[in-house]
Amino acid sequence: MTARPETISDFGPLPAGKYLYFASDFHLGAHTAGSALAREQKVVKWLDEVSVDAAAIFLVGDIFDFWFEYKRVIPKGFVRFISKITQLREQGISIYFFTGNHDMWMFDYFPKELGIPVFRKPIVLQVGEQRVFVGHGDGLGPGDRWYKFLKKIFEARLSQWLFRWIHPDVGIWIAHAWSRSSRITSSEKDGGFQSMEGEWLWQFASQMEETEHFNYYIFGHRHLPLELPVSDRSMYINLGEWVNHCTYVKYDGAHAHLLTFSR
Numbered sequence: 147m148t149a150r151p152e153t154i155s156d157f158g159p160l161p162a163g164k165y166l167y168f169a170s171d172f173h174l175g176a177h178t179a180g181s182a183l184a185r186e187q188k189v190v191k192w193l194d195e196v197s198v199d200a201a202a203i204f205l206v207g208d209i210f211d212f213w214f215e216y217k218r219v220i221p222k223g224f225v226r227f228i229s230k231i232t233q234l235r236e237q238g239i240s241i242y243f244f245t246g247n248h249d250m251w252m253f254d255y256f257p258k259e260l261g262i263p264v265f266r267k268p269i270v271l272q273v274g275e276q277r278v279f280v281g282h283g284d285g286l287g288p289g290d291r292w293y294k295f296l297k298k299i300f301e302a303r304l305s306q307w308l309f310r311w312i313h314p315d316v317g318i319w320i321a322h323a324w325s326r327s328s329r330i331t332s333s334e335k336d337g338g339f340q341s342m343e344g345e346w347l348w349q350f351a352s353q354m355e356e357t358e359h360f361n362y363y364i365f366g367h368r369h370l371p372l373e374l375p376v377s378d379r380s381m382y383i384n385l386g387e388w389v390n391h392c393t394y395v396k397y398d399g400a401h402a403h404l405l406t407f408s409r
Contacts, residue, residue: 155242159274160201160399166273167196169394170206170282170366171387173248174224185388190230192394192407200239205231206366206385207246207282214251228260235261242269246366247284273399276361279354283365283384286350338370348374351382362402364395373404 160166172189175182196203213221231241244265245252256262268281342348351363355376363382371386371393383404386393392407 154270154272156272157201163199164201165199166202166204166397167200167394168204168206168280168364168385168397170385171208171369173208173211173387173389174227176211186224186227188392189388190226191409193230193234197234197239202240202242204242204280205244206280206364207244208248208366210249213249215253215255220255231262232260244282246282276399277359278362278364279360280364283347283367286347288346288349342374345374347384348376348382351376355380371404
């Protein structure tokens, strides 16, 4: 049940007027009821807005509805988004990118070309005296055994090597066909909140808190904006998604607020 964080980033106390921002599940490129282009443009507007006072921006998985890096090819599209995060990095804003279950096949393009690190596992942030556990959330907690089995197959080097031999036009078509059955692109909606015990990521956070304290657990993947107490000193926040909710977290080093972007 426990997943040890991959690394620890020590920010120290945040300067006055500076914030950490967290968002996930943009699913850029997904064919949904709304325009994929309009969603990408909205994400770029959000990045513009938060860049004014951002100490760092955390993009917490499923940013792309599908991504696979061939040795000399990356997926077509996303020019506005990639241009914007490149610009923000050149302005000195730190950006942290996490893989999710839709874009786990990211390799070295972002680190080498854009200077943006890519994390495949949760990380711990030390911000002043607070500790924040951050990850996409897929595969954590109880249940979802079929996905956990598939994830091991998709993460295997043999699977990646075999997929790389498929022509990009065919491989990306297959991926998008698979994606159409996902919750974000199909008519199937995520179930609403029923109970804390029914939330797998809350259960994961609750079990982690028994052995190691974190002030906040911040995840994506669930697609439902949530703020649930884990203990009297700890909170679980789910970031929601950007097809229906357009929610994100603004954190000042003491308090994290789940907000909605409506521009």
